[in-house]
Amino acid sequence: MTTARLVFAGTTEFAAAILDTLLRGSGHEVIAVYTQPDRPAGRGRQPHSCPVKQLALAHSVKVLQPDGLRDPAVLSEFASFRPDLLIVAAYGLLLPQAVLDAPRLGCLNVHASLLPRWRGAAPIQRALLAGDSETGISIMRIVAALDAGPIILQRRLPIEPSATTGSLEQLLASLGAEALQEGIAQTLAARAVAREQDPKLMCYAHKIDKADRVLHWDEPAVALERRVRALLPRPAATVNFDGIICKVLWARVLAGNDAPPGTIVNSGAAGIDVATGDGLLRLTHLHPPGKREMTAAEFIRGHALPRSAT
Secondary structure (H helix, E strand, C coil): CCCCEEEEEECCHHHHHHHHHHHHHCCCEEEEEECCCCEEECCCCEEECCHHHHHHHHCCCCEECCCCCCCHHHHHHHHHCCCCEEEEECCCCCCCHHHHHCCCCCEEEEECCCCCEEEECCHHHHHHHCCCCEEEEEEEECCCCCCCCCEEEEEEEECCCCCCHHHHHHHHHHHHHHHHHHHHHHHHCCCCCCECCCHHHCEEECCCCHHHHECCCCCEHHHHHHHHHHCCCCCCEEEEECCEEEEEEEEEEECCCCCCCCEEEEEECCEEEEECCECEEEEEEEECCCCCCEEHHHHHHHCCCCCECC
16 A cells, blocks of 8 residues: 555544544555634633644654644745645644645645535534434545535435434544545545535535524524534533523423423423423433433422523
8 A cells, every 4th residue: 555644734623533533544644634723611711722733742753733834934844744635624724835746745734524515614513403404424525615616425424313413423533533534545546536515515514603592582492402413522502490591401292382482381300491482392311500410300409490591
């Protein structure tokens, strides 16, 4: 097998799973890893290294964390690695043309959707929120436009009814690592056939923000349950019980309801049943602020529930 000199760029746990496969048994040489700068995290707001940095350092791979990639000194250092390929997975920074032009055989991206559906920062979450029946992995050549490059290959994955972003991310990372190996092999053998994306089928996966976390009770219960799963394990959907804003860690859909949306119609050992625009949503596990994760029944024992949730 031909061995390639690889530079890797990524930040998240998804990216770390891809990098781990490259480091442990791909047969290729990872000569440098680019990842985003350390960010404050936790109650102490101390700088925290991302999963990709931690993994690279554990394998004694050089780590670089520039704020951007347009500075001439940064570009010069990147070019000095003389990579055959740049591999990108959930990096979070746009690559300037000078970076795209530097690797001998170009740049490949591992994207967690069936492009052109769900270009952008949150493809797994948006697929779940939309109720998609399947997702997958796209290996594409990188161009200057966001996630718009020609596709070398794709692998499809059905979305199970109980899937969360966390569970899908693990499955897609494994699938992505496998697909990337094939994409690299095709590229090294000059047999990769890239097809252009159809722009008419494109939709954008906007980054998840605070507004996405709120459960709007006039929506159907099935949509609210998808939102709960789409935002697990983080940042989690929220419910407001008279000023106590809890993270919702699990919920299920129940049929039947004629109460106004947001009304708490029942609460007990099984959970807290809230009326929605269509059906009931039973909240079964919550994380109150400053407390441990708990069942809804445990929460009820320590709190007087209002008549409605917001």
